[in-house]
Amino acid sequence: MNTYIGIDLGTSSVKLLLVAEDGKILSSHSEKYPISYPQAGWSEQNPEDWLDAVKRGVRNLLEGQNHAMVKGISFGGQMHGLVVLDKDDNVIRPCVLWNDGRTEKQTEYLNTIIGKEKLSSLTANIAFAGFTAPKVLWIKENEPENFAKIAKIMLPKDFIAYMLTGNHCSDLSDAAGTLLLDVQNRTWSEEMCALCSVKKEWLPKLYESYEKVGELKKEYAELWEIPENVCVAAGAGDNAAAAVGTGIVGNGGCNISLGTSGTVFISQDNFSVDKKNALHSFCHANGKYHLMGCILSAASCNEWWMNVLETNDYRKEQEELEELLAKNEVFFLPYLMGERSPHNDVNAKGAFIGLRPTTTRKHLTLAVLEGVAFALKDCVEIAKQSGLEIPSTRICGGGAKSKLWRQIIANVLGIPVEVPSIEEGPSYGGAMLAMVACGAYESVEEAAQKILSVSEIVYPNADMVCLYAEKYEKFTKLYPALKEVF
Numbered sequence: 001m002n003t004y005i006g007i008d009l010g011t012s013s014v015k016l017l018l019v020a021e022d023g024k025i026l027s028s029h030s031e032k033y034p035i036s037y038p039q040a041g042w043s044e045q046n047p048e049d050w051l052d053a054v055k056r057g058v059r060n061l062l063e064g065q066n067h068a069m070v071k072g073i074s075f076g077g078q079m080h081g082l083v084v085l086d087k088d089d090n091v092i093r094p095c096v097l098w099n100d101g102r103t104e105k106q107t108e109y110l111n112t113i114i115g116k117e118k119l120s121s122l123t124a125n126i127a128f129a130g131f132t133a134p135k136v137l138w139i140k141e142n143e144p145e146n147f148a149k150i151a152k153i154m155l156p157k158d159f160i161a162y163m164l165t166g167n168h169c170s171d172l173s174d175a176a177g178t179l180l181l182d183v184q185n186r187t188w189s190e191e192m193c194a195l196c197s198v199k200k201e202w203l204p205k206l207y208e209s210y211e212k213v214g215e216l217k218k219e220y221a222e223l224w225e226i227p228e229n230v231c232v233a234a235g236a237g238d239n240a241a242a243a244v245g246t247g248i249v250g251n252g253g254c255n256i257s258l259g260t261s262g263t264v265f266i267s268q269d270n271f272s273v274d275k276k277n278a279l280h281s282f283c284h285a286n287g288k289y290h291l292m293g294c295i296l297s298a299a300s301c302n303e304w305w306m307n308v309l310e311t312n313d314y315r316k317e318q319e320e321l322e323e324l325l326a327k328n329e330v331f332f333l334p335y336l337m338g339e340r341s342p343h344n345d346v347n348a349k350g351a352f353i354g355l356r357p358t359t360t361r362k363h364l365t366l367a368v369l370e371g372v373a374f375a376l377k378d379c380v381e382i383a384k385q386s387g388l389e390i391p392s393t394r395i396c397g398g399g400a401k402s403k404l405w406r407q408i409i410a411n412v413l414g415i416p417v418e419v420p421s422i423e424e425g426p427s428y429g430g431a432m433l434a435m436v437a438c439g440a441y442e443s444v445e446e447a448a449q450k451i452l453s454v455s456e457i458v459y460p461n462a463d464m465v466c467l468y469a470e471k472y473e474k475f476t477k478l479y480p481a482l483k484e485v486f
Contacts, residue, residue, distance in 0.1 A: 002071045002440065005061065006424075006431030007054060008238065009077040009157045011035065011097065011260045014053045016061045017424055018070075019431035021440050023451035025422065029061040036094065041101035041338070041346065044094035047083050047159050054160055058224050070226040072434030073164070073216065074209075074233035076241025076426025077157025079177040082135040085152040092146050095156060096135045099261065099296050099337045101346035103134035106141070110134060110179070114195055116277060122192045124183040124273050124281040125176075129338065129346045130296070132178035133196045140197055153202045157235055162204075164232055165214030170204040171234035173241075176282035183281055183289070184271045207234040209241075209285035210436035210444055233437035236285035238426040239263045239292055245429030246394045246420045247452040249286045249445050254390045256376060256409065256417075257425065258399030262298025264341075264379040266291045266388060278342035278382045285433060286444040291388070293341035293379025298372050299399035301334045301350070305368045309361070318404045321366045325408070326467035330354045330363045331475055332371030333482070341379050343479060347486045353478060369405050370468075373412040374475040380413055392416040394454075396425045411464040412472065419456040 001020045008015040012035065018027040031053035036044045062070070080098035085091060096102070110119060110127035119126050127134055132155070140147045154162060155178070158170045175181045175188075180198060182189040188203055207213055213234050221228040235241065239257060243265045248255040251269040256262070268289045273281045284290040297304075306312060335348035352364060380390060392415050399405055400423060410417040422428055432447045441447040 001069065002438070003065070003069045004071060004431040004434040004438070005058065005073040006427040006429065006434065007073065007075045007157075007160065008241070008425065008427035008430060009050055009075060009160060010238070011078050011099070014050065014057050015427045016057045017427040017431055018061050018065055019428065021435060023422070025424065027061050027065055029057050031057040035097070039102070043097040043100045045097060046094050047091050047156070050156065050160060051163055055223065062224060062226070067225045068227065070230055072231040072233060072438040074430040074434035074437065075157040075161065075235030076238045076430045077155065077174065077235065079155065079174055079237040079239070080130045080132050081156040082132050082139075083154045083156060083159045084139070084146070084150050085154070086149040087151040089152070092149050093143065096138075098130045100135070101129050101338045103129045103138045104346045106134035106137040109137070119179070120273060120277055122189045123179050123181060124271070125179060126277040126344070127179055128340050128344055130340060133180050133192070133198070136196050136198055150202060152204075153198065154204055158204060161213060161232060161235065164216055164220055166217060167214040168204045169207055169213040169234060171207050171209040171236055171285070172283035173209055173285045174237035175206060177237060177280070183283055186283055208287050209234050209236040210287075210433045212437045231434065231438050233434045235430050235433055239265050240282070240285040240290065241426035241429035241433070242396050243267060243290070243429065244285050244432050244444055244448065245422070245425050245427070246396050247448040248394060249284070249448050252389060254393040256393050256395045258299050258372070258395065258397035258405065259425070260298065260300045262295040262372060262376055264293040264376055264383070266383055266390065272386075274382060274386050276342070276382065278344070279379065280341070285429070291383060293382065295334065295372070295375045295379070296338060296340050297334050297336040297350070299397060301332070301336060301368050301372055302399060304336060305365065314402065317365050318402060321362055321404060324362060324366050326411070326464050326471060328363050328366050328370065329356065330359055330367040331478060332364075332367040333478060334368070334371045334375050342382055345483070345486070348479065349486050351482065369408050370412070370471070371475075372399075373405075373409045374472055376409065377412050377472055378476070390415065392418060394418045394420055396420060396423050406458045410458045410460040412468045414460050414465045414469070416460070417458040418454045419458065421453045421455040
């Protein structure tokens with residue numbers, strides 16, 4: 001049976017899957033790489049580290065497998081990162097990542113001087129510090145010598161696609177997060193590029209996520225001992241790829257991702273814009289559209305807290321917390337890296353609120369899980385205010401492995417939470433996109449229908465829903481009260 005490689009270029013590691021045409025996972029592997037924090041609120045990575053990790057990762061992934069049956073490769077990838085190459089294809093400087101907050105000045109310029117209404121009319125979105133366009137302006141203003149060298153701009157996963165195929169390409173779901181794309185018309189916005197001093201020739205050719213962008217270069221085919229004619233598909237931004245991997249490709253479908261960041265992803269057949277621009281309006285990987293709310297710190301909040309406690313036994317720390325559910329007086333604001341949706345505030349910070357002499361380690365652990373759930377609910381409530389109905393959601397990401405966290409989210413949102421049979425997120429979605437590009441399935445929708453299923457449905461507890469509704473009302477008052485302090 002033909003096989004397909006899905007590559008999830010994440011923030012802390014690349015995760016790879018080898019998937020058979022029927023959806024069965026044959027092999028998995030991951031490779032870590034470092035993140036650097038040159039200053040408070042900054043985060044960068046070396047694109048060459050990604051490429052080295054992919055080279056090692058695919059080789060290890062295919063160990064013991066039938067190399068000759070590999071037909072396609074595609075991607076899910078961390079969004080918004082700015083990779084810049086010079087005329088000789090050398091990386092000019094480290095990639096400025098999605099969760100980097102250095103562009104406060106540039107973001108404010110775009111939102112106030114250019115104006116949110118103008119931005120929304122051109123791109124369907126307003127400026128957020130993590131988006132790509134403000135980073136271009138930051139380099140122009142702060143590193144003019146590097147800006148002068150720019151010959152190509154690309155997103156993280158697209159750097160890998162470029163190195164594998166030689167094609168300077170991007171897909172529409174990922175490009176939508178640059179603030180340079182006319183999302184409604186699925187093309188680069190020439191006016192927006194001019195406003196951000198971006199030359200059109202710097203930008204990659206655009207593809208739908210399931211389209212072939214090229215074939216594997218001979219050097220990589222030889223390195224991995226796979227056929228030279230392996231198809232490389234454009235792939236998608238991590239959240240769109242995760243949505244494909246969980247089957248959220250129909251109108252009104254919802255997926256929550258509990259990864260380093262947290263997202264609420266709502267699939268739509270037709271283009272629309274949140275009037276408050278608190279949610280992103282992006283292209284979906286199935287050729288249509290989606291709305292998305294993104295909180296910058298989700299499972300990473302729990303990881304941070306476990307590091308504070310000097311333990312990595314997540315399961316043990318969550319034992320016996322059920323008896324405290326909705327009775328916990330402690331609140332946690334999960335804004336460790338600032339916040340995107342809905343506050344758009346790089347200065348927001350994390351906080352524990354409501355401590356007493358009787359507060360225990362368990363109260364604080366539970367508060368972290370609840371705080372992330374409340375922040376996700378902020379995004380869901382905005383979508384509902386826009387007239388969208390969200391009767392249920394699927395869930396994926398590392399944090400979704402916690403049975404307790406899944407139940408908290410069901411209770412906080414008041415809707416059933418579906419757990420996919422395969423919880424591999426962007427890498428699995430990437431493999432599915434490769435299948436469609438190779439013709440194994442006619443569409444992303446057909447692939448999802450034939451391959452994916454749900455293993456568990458977590459239903460909300462009616463009593464807990466009421467208690468959490470009261471606690472959420474209090475939560476919504478905390479950020480406004482602390483905004484000036486931040």
